[in-house]
Amino acid sequence: xxxxxxxxxxxxxxxxxxxxxxxxxxxxxxxxxxxxxxxxxxxxxxxxxxxxxxxxxxxxxxxxxxxxxxxxxxxxxxxxxxxxxxxxxxxxxxxxxxxxxxxxxxxxxxxxxxxxxxxxxxxxxxxxxxxxxxxxxxxxxxxxxxxxxxxxxxxxxxxxxxxxxxxxxxxxxxxxxxxxxxxxxxxxxxxxxxxxxxxxxxxxxxxxxxxxxxxxxxxxxxxxxxxxx
Amino acid sequence: xxxxxxxxxxxxxxxxxxxxxxxxxxxxxxxxxxxxxxxxxxxxxxxxxxxxxxxxxxxxxxxxxxxxxxxxxxxxxxxxxxxxxxxxxxxxxxxxxxxxxxxxxxxxxxxxxxxxxxxxxxxxxxxxxxxxxxxxxxxxxxxxxxxxxxxxxxxxxxxxxxxxxxxxxxxxxxxxxxxxxxxxxxxxxxxxxxxxxxxxxxxxxxxxxxxxxxxxxxxxxxxxxxxxxxxxxxxxxxxxxxxxxxxxxxxxxxxxxxxxxxxxxxxxxxxxxxxxxxxxxxxxxxxxxxxxxxxxxxxx
Numbered sequence: 167x168x169x170x171x172x173x174x175x176x177x178x179x180x181x182x183x184x185x186x187x188x189x190x191x192x193x194x195x196x197x198x199x200x201x202x203x204x205x206x207x208x209x210x211x212x213x214x215x216x217x218x219x220x221x222x223x224x225x226x227x228x229x230x231x232x233x234x235x236x237x238x239x240x241x242x243x244x245x246x247x248x249x250x251x252x253x254x255x256x257x258x259x260x261x262x263x264x265x266x267x268x269x270x271x272x273x274x275x276x277x278x279x280x281x282x283x284x285x286x287x288x289x290x291x292x293x294x295x296x297x298x299x300x301x302x303x304x305x306x307x308x309x310x311x312x313x314x315x316x317x318x319x320x321x322x323x324x325x326x327x328x329x330x331x332x333x334x335x336x337x338x339x340x341x342x343x344x345x346x347x348x349x350x351x352x353x354x355x356x357x358x359x360x361x362x363x364x365x366x367x368x369x370x371x372x373x374x375x376x377x378x379x380x381x382x383x384x385x386x387x388x389x390x391x392x393x394x395x
Numbered sequence: 396x397x398x399x400x401x402x403x404x405x406x407x408x409x410x411x412x413x414x415x416x417x418x419x420x421x422x423x424x425x426x427x428x429x430x431x432x433x434x435x436x437x438x439x440x441x442x443x444x445x446x447x448x449x450x451x452x453x454x455x456x457x458x459x460x461x462x463x464x465x466x467x468x469x470x471x472x473x474x475x476x477x478x479x480x481x482x483x484x485x486x487x488x489x490x491x492x493x494x495x496x497x498x499x500x501x502x503x504x505x506x507x508x509x510x511x512x513x514x515x516x517x518x519x520x521x522x523x524x525x526x527x528x529x530x531x532x533x534x535x536x537x538x539x540x541x542x543x544x545x546x547x548x549x550x551x552x553x554x555x556x557x558x559x560x561x562x563x564x565x566x567x568x569x570x571x572x573x574x575x576x577x578x579x580x581x582x583x584x585x586x587x588x589x590x591x592x593x594x595x596x597x598x599x600x601x602x603x604x605x606x607x608x609x610x611x612x613x614x615x616x617x618x619x620x621x622x623x624x625x626x627x628x629x630x631x632x633x634x635x636x637x638x639x640x641x642x643x644x645x646x647x648x649x650x651x652x653x654x655x656x657x658x659x660x661x662x663x664x665x666x667x668x669x670x671x672x673x674x675x676x677x678x679x680x681x682x683x684x685x686x687x688x689x690x691x692x693x694x695x
Contacts, residue, residue, distance in 0.1 A: 172430060203533045206480075206510040224430070234514070240470070244432070369429055 170219040171361070172369040173350055174226065174244055175343070176291075178283055179251035180276040181230035184302040187333035188251065189227045192343050197334045204229045207241055214344055216351050220371075223347060242290035246359070246368050247298065247346040250283055252276040254301040254317075254330065255309040277301075277312045277320075284324060292365050294358055298327045298346040305332040415549055417442055421504050422464040422483050431506065434468045434479065440556065441466030442549055443485065444539035447526065462486070464504065465529070465539060467512065467556065476559065480515050480529075482508040517557045525550045527557075 177185045186201045186208065193210040210225040226241055242248075253276045280299070287297060301317045314330055321328035327349060331338040353359045354368065361368045412418030423439035425431060446461040462485040467477035484505045510531065520528035525541040541550050 202535055205514045205531060205533060206508060208508050209506050211505075 168220060169213060169222040169371040171351075171354070171371065172222045172224055173246045173347055174224050174368075175247045175249060175346065176226045176228060176241060176245040177249045177251060178228055178287060179230055179249075179300075180253070180279050180283075181232075183230065183251045183253040183276050184333045185230060185249075185251050186227050188249070188300070188302060188331065188339060188342070189225055191333045191336050191339045193225070195336070197336070199334075203231055203234075205231075205234045212343075214347055216344070216348055219351075221347055221351070222371075223343060225343075240290075242287060242295075244365055245291050245295055246350050246366055247296045248287050248291065249298050249300055249342065249346065250280065250287065250326070251300045251302050252280055252312070252317075253303050254312045254314075255303050255306045277316070280320060284326075294353060294366060296327070296346055296349045296353065297324075298329065298342055298349075299324075300342055301328075301330040302333060304330040304337060305335045412440075415545065417545075417549055417552060420464070420466075421485075421502070422466045422481055422506075423468075425483065425504050425506060426468075426481065433509075434470060434472075436472040437469040438472070439466045439468040439481070440477070440552070441481070442545060442553065443542040444527065445542060447538045447540045449538055462502075462542075463507075463537075463539065465527070476512075476563075477556075478512050480508075480510040480512050480517075481506065482510070512560065517553075517560055519554055519557055522550075522554075527553055 177189060179185055181203065186204055187197060189208070189210045190196060190198055190201075193212050204227055206229065208227040210227060212223050212225075214221050214223060226245070228241060284297070287295070299317060299321045301312060301314065317330065318328050320326070327345060329338050329342045329345070331342050333339060350359070350368070354361055359366050359368055361370055410418065413420075417440055418438060420439070420441045422441045426433040426439065427435050441464055444463050444465055446463055464481075464483040464485055466481040466483075468479050468481060469477050470479055484507050485502045486505070487502050514532045516528075516530045518528040518530070520526040520538060527539045527541070529537040529539060541553065
């Protein structure tokens, strides 16, 4: 299917916070309670519409586990958006299931690690990358360890967008992905993003190249992506 | 994720790997396309497989077989071994599984995973049925049967790749006088005398296995001499400084590589044992260089 733009997203955050589940919920509209640990990158894609324009989201779901993480840093290149995910419960029970024998994660750890993730993201991505902070597992209210206000405060302090989501119930999942795209789209309209610079993680669909190239004040109408998905 | 659109015509003269569909194939074109722009300077070796259950049956009778493209490539083109495994799903717009070769029935290729090869074990599961076993460190196991459209040669390439990945690079050298053949798929017989000694398609070479064995045996010797289990040696085209640093222009071979060089027909033995760039013209400007660049790329 033809698209006007392609945005590259990267999903990052500690292991077990629900990155792959968020992706699956967004692309397939289903929840899979048990998911293999991600190693390397798993890909997803979906078309969305913003301002009447078809936008293809190319989503890179990365490994959260420390031992697989070094590779993640090389994948920030060319990302237009990042979803930085933590677990609002982040209980020992959850993480013990996942991090077998490697390290014990304690309450709130996935929230406490956000600073490290953010530093990594800022260091390895382009400065205009839009970052959405996501507190996942909002369905587990009774086990909440991180208040919503804390997430909001962190996001405000670091200039991020913020949402709480539940990959299980699909609450706010669409919104998280789409609001990130809206933010990127607005930056394109404002000329913040040079859409002809591949490093910004935005590609123009071929049939739109000529008409949209002026948005960011750059010319060239770079052909990209083949216009199909 | 993407249907391959009208792709630009091949500029280079297609080699046997291209004709066999294992080089410059659909997966390669997808990851090198602007949509992904991944590993754009690296060769991709790829084939189409059918995912099967352990005994070799079709995976899914209801919806037809699951077709995947498996490929290997290098994050840095000068690495001597591939370090990336690519997996993509293949679907046909109208379920035209049986019409692979029908003109106009272009499949949709969806890149699904990129895995560092260090987290993956490739094994030949069944030679007769041409089944490859792919096991990740998380114990996800795939049994993949090579698509029937390929000649036997292609499965031999995969077998060779599995051997290389299991045993490491057989032989390496810092001596630029040693000319190295540059890809997994052997080239057709030479357009120049320089390449004529080694490059024949493997299917036509009865002595291939013995040469591979010779290379492996020498690899063992080399490893014993060097005391290392794996060598991170690659060539760097851009860094003259680095080449000089590692004395690669020095014509005196290292003690470790000398016995190997002197005792076997190097070019013949190496021609199937290296994963490097294809451009034979680069021999003279690219000497193998011991460097940690490849490690740094993935490093912390």
